[in-house]
Every structure is written in structure tokens, then in C-alpha cells.
Amino acid sequence: MEPRKLYRSKKNAMLLGVCGGVAEYFNIDPTLIRLVWALFGCTGTGILAYFVAAIIIPSNPNQ
Incomplete structure (x- = not known):
């Protein structure tokens, strides 16, 4: 079984x-x-965390 990978969804x-x-990762x-x-x-930190996650998490190449 191939391990799941976290990608940004298109x-x-x-x-x-x-x-x-x-959501796709956790189904x-x-x-x-x-x-x-x-x-x-x-809280303010959530906005920063969202944009950091957008930079760190790669886009899904299969979509």
C-alpha cells in the first residue's frame, strides 16, 4: 500500500x-x-499558518 501524501487540492x-x-488527506x-x-x-495566527501551509504543501500534480 502506497503512503498517502498531503497536497493542496485544485x-x-x-x-x-x-x-x-x-480534507482529501483525512477523507x-x-x-x-x-x-x-x-x-x-x-486568533490571527491562523491566517499566518494558512499562508505558510500554502507555501510548504505542494500542489497536487494529478489533478
Whole structure:
């Protein structure tokens, strides 16, 4: 079995595809990830973490 890899999603992307990619990795609804990230974003560090994740996580080459 091939290990799963975390990629930014192109088909579930709203901004940069980070939440969609995390949702695809954990096989859950992207809306749940977006809601959690929005709550985390209210602290200020969540916004920074989102853009850092967008830089670090590669785009999915298969989409």
C-alpha cells in the first residue's frame, strides 16, 4: 500500500487549496476543515499558518 501524501487540492480549492487538500488527506468534508480553520483564523495566527501551509504543501500534480 502506497503512503498517502498531503497536497493542496485544485478541485476543492477556494483560495489556495490548503483546506481542500487537508480534507482529501483525512477523507472528510472540506467544509468542516474550512470552519475549523476560520475559527483558528480569528486568533490571527491562523491566517499566518494558512499562508505558510500554502507555501510548504505542494500542489497536487494529478489533478
